[in-house]
Amino acid sequence: MQPRQVRRMRHCGENPRGLFPPTLQLFTVLVWAWLTPAGVRAAETEEGVALAIVYDTSGSMRQAVATADGKRAAKYIIGNRALEQIIHHIEHFATNSPGRPVHAGLFVFSGTGAREAVKLGPFNASRLLDWVKSYRGPDSGTPLGTTLETASQAVLNSKLSQKHVLVVTDGMNTSGPDPVAVLPRIQKTAEKQRTTVFVHFVAFDIDAQVFAPLKKMGVDVVGAANEKQLNQQLEFMLEEKILLEKPANK
Numbered sequence: 001m002q003p004r005q006v007r008r009m010r011h012c013g014e015n016p017r018g019l020f021p022p023t024l025q026l027f028t029v030l031v032w033a034w035l036t037p038a039g040v041r042a043a044e045t046e047e048g049v050a051l052a053i054v055y056d057t058s059g060s061m062r063q064a065v066a067t068a069d070g071k072r073a074a075k076y077i078i079g080n081r082a083l084e085q086i087i088h089h090i091e092h093f094a095t096n097s098p099g100r101p102v103h104a105g106l107f108v109f110s111g112t113g114a115r116e117a118v119k120l121g122p123f124n125a126s127r128l129l130d131w132v133k134s135y136r137g138p139d140s141g142t143p144l145g146t147t148l149e150t151a152s153q154a155v156l157n158s159k160l161s162q163k164h165v166l167v168v169t170d171g172m173n174t175s176g177p178d179p180v181a182v183l184p185r186i187q188k189t190a191e192k193q194r195t196t197v198f199v200h201f202v203a204f205d206i207d208a209q210v211f212a213p214l215k216k217m218g219v220d221v222v223g224a225a226n227e228k229q230l231n232q233q234l235e236f237m238l239e240e241k242i243l244l245e246k247p248a249n250k
Contacts, residue, residue, distance in 0.1 A: 045195070048101040050158035051090070051242060052120055052151035054144075055083060056169040056204070057108040061138040063170075065205050066226040075170055075205060076138050078227045082168070082234055083132050089235070091125040093243050102243075103160055106131060107151040109140040112175040114147035120154040144169060146176040152186040152197050163190075163197045164242045168234070170204045180213045187217075200237050204230055 061076040094102045105120025106128060118127050148165065155163040173179060183199070190197045200220040201211050208223035215221040220241055224230040 045161040046101075046159050047099070048103065048160035049162045049164065049243060050103045050120065050155040050160040052105050052107055052155050052165045053083070053086065054107045054147050054151050054165060054167040054169070055079065055117075056142070056167075056171065057110075057135075057138045057140050058142040058169075058171055058174075059138050059140065060142075060171050063205070066228075068227045068231070073227075074137075076135075078230065079168060079204065080132050080135060081227070082230050084129065085231060086166075086234055086238065087125050087128045087132075089238050090123060090243070093238075094123050097243075101160065103158055104128070105151070105154055107147050107154070109138075109143055109147055112141055112143050112146075114143060114150040116150070116154070120158065142169070142171045142174040143176040144171075144173040145179045145182040148179050148199070149177075149182045149186060152182075152199070153189075155197055156186075156189060156193060156195070161195075162242075162244075163195060165197060165199045166234075166237060166242065167199070167201045168204055168230075169201070170206050172206075172210055179211075180217070183214065183217050183219070198241070200241055202230065202233050202237065 056079070057076070061079060062074050064072040065075055065078065067073050067078060090102055090104060102123040103121055104118075104123045105116060106118040108115050108117045117131050118124075144167075148167065151165045155165060186197055186199075198220070199214075199218075201208075201214060201222070203211055203221065203223045205225060206223075208221050211219070211221045220237065222233045222236070224233045
């Protein structure tokens with residue numbers, strides 16, 4: 001570029017490449033960072049799946065339903081077996097899809113509140129299976145909304161791009177805010193972070209229609225009356241909604 005051209009561009013308010021002094025470049029970057037909303041900066045994510053599993057540990061899970069072989073067993077025993085299948089399914093996926101890391105955590109009911117039984121982090125099958133093996137049975141109320149909110153906040157804190165909460169429950173909320181009241185707060189927080197939390201409900205031995213208000217708000221809701229159906233619905237959720245192992249049917 002000739003000196004005359006440089007002078008003309010400066011006069012017109014233009015800047016050829018390399019004419020900005022380093023201090024001005026740094027000032028521009030700092031101003032951009034200050035003016036950019038926190039949610040936009042937080043939206044910088046890594047490819048992968050963050051999954052929070054909400055497992056019903058309320059007293060009603062002691063009731064019996066049909067097993068896969070036609071016998072009967074307490075729902076929590078069937079639920080434990082289903083939880084093990086979820087863990088093995090994710091383990092197989094994580095082993096065969098190293099390019100899509102999975103972070104997972106387990107959240108359960110604890111009296112009138114929520115408890116993070118296995119902290120959400122890089123998928124660790126052993127820690128999840130150890131919890132299942134040590135679980136002695138349900139003894140809680142059903143703080144479904146509170147636990148949904150706690151689990152959702154955990155995936156919102158994850159840097160992985162795809163955020164999911166999978167809920168396995170046999171009852172409606174009995175303490176704390178209802179999920180219908182909690183979900184808009186979750187959606188609003190996600191919107192500020194320029195992301196989405198996908199929520200999936202498996203209604204186990206309860207009419208899925210009780211969660212119809214959640215379905216209208218965008219939650220995936222399916223029903224399962226026995227062990228066979230529970231396993232089928234969980235496999236469907238994992239393959240086609242969460243891990244996206246199969247293309248969506250549209």
